[in-house]
Amino acid sequence: MPPHSQGQSDNTTVTKTTHPLLICEALGFSPQLLLDDIINTSNNAVQDGVNGMEEFLQKWADERLARTPPFSHGNDTATTTMHEVEQGLVAFQTLLEYHTDIAFDFFEAWCLRNIFMIPPDLPVVLPHEEGLDLTLTVEKERELMDEVEQLRKRLDDVRFTFFLSRSFFFFNASNAVFFLFFFFVVVFVLVGTTTKPSAITIPTHRRSAA
Numbered sequence: 193m194p195p196h197s198q199g200q201s202d203n204t205t206v207t208k209t210t211h212p213l214l215i216c217e218a219l220g221f222s223p224q225l226l227l228d229d230i231i232n233t234s235n236n237a238v239q240d241g242v243n244g245m246e247e248f249l250q251k252w253a254d255e256r257l258a259r260t261p262p263f264s265h266g267n268d269t270a271t272t273t274m275h276e277v278e279q280g281l282v283a284f285q286t287l288l289e290y291h292t293d294i295a296f297d298f299f300e301a302w303c304l305r306n307i308f309m310i311p312p313d314l315p316v317v318l319p320h321e322e323g324l325d326l327t328l329t330v331e332k333e334r335e336l337m338d339e340v341e342q343l344r345k346r347l348d349d350v351r352f353t354f355f356l357s358r359s360f361f362f363f364n365a366s367n368a369v370f371f372l373f374f375f376f377v378v379v380f381v382l383v384g385t386t387t388k389p390s391a392i393t394i395p396t397h398r399r400s401a402a
Contacts, residue, residue, distance in 0.1 A: 215308055218318055223308035231296045238292050242285045249277045 216222050253273045310316055328336075 214310060214316060214318075218316070223304065227300050227303060231300065234292060234296060235289075238285075238288050241288065242281065245284060246277075246281050249280065253277050 256273060
């Protein structure tokens with residue numbers, strides 16, 4: 193049985209009084225997805241039941257052939273038995289899926305029209321929307337969105353400018369340290385080359401003539 197999806201049946205059409213976005217926002221999930229999961233679970237249960245019935249009938253057919261007298265064994269008996277089992281399984285699965293689809297179509301339509309439905313005359317204010325002005329027109333909302341977009345761009349420009357200024361500061365600081373180090377190195381080299389050590393004179397003692 194194929195998985196159930198939204199819009200599969202005409203009976204599951206949501207009425208005009210339903211506010212799906214508001215319901216999803218209030219519940220935190222989509223009611224249609226919940227119903228689809230329930231229906232898919234029931235379809236899997238139906239398939240498991242058909243598989244169990246197939247195993248049972250196969251075992252029953254094997255036991256029936258085993259109880260048949262040896263002289264009556266033949267390909268015709270085995271073929272007839274397997275054919276009957278297959279026909280019974282197909283009829284059982286078709287009938288079960290048919291009633292399951294009808295039942296869950298009504299269940300889905302009833303849930304969408306009664307449980308997951310907000311009447312249009314019922315004022316609903318979510319906790320995070322309390323105190324907000326929800327009577328704004330589309331033009332006013334568009335103006336506010338444009339203003340928010342402009343403020344976002346200005347904030348991005350400020351962040352970029354701050355990044356450039358900080359990068360420039362660190363670059364200048366590193367250059368200043370480098371030039372200061374280079375200056376001291378040059379001074380040290382120059383001082384070392386200009387100040388030569390004075391010649392050391394060793395006094396010599398001459399012998400006086402005897």
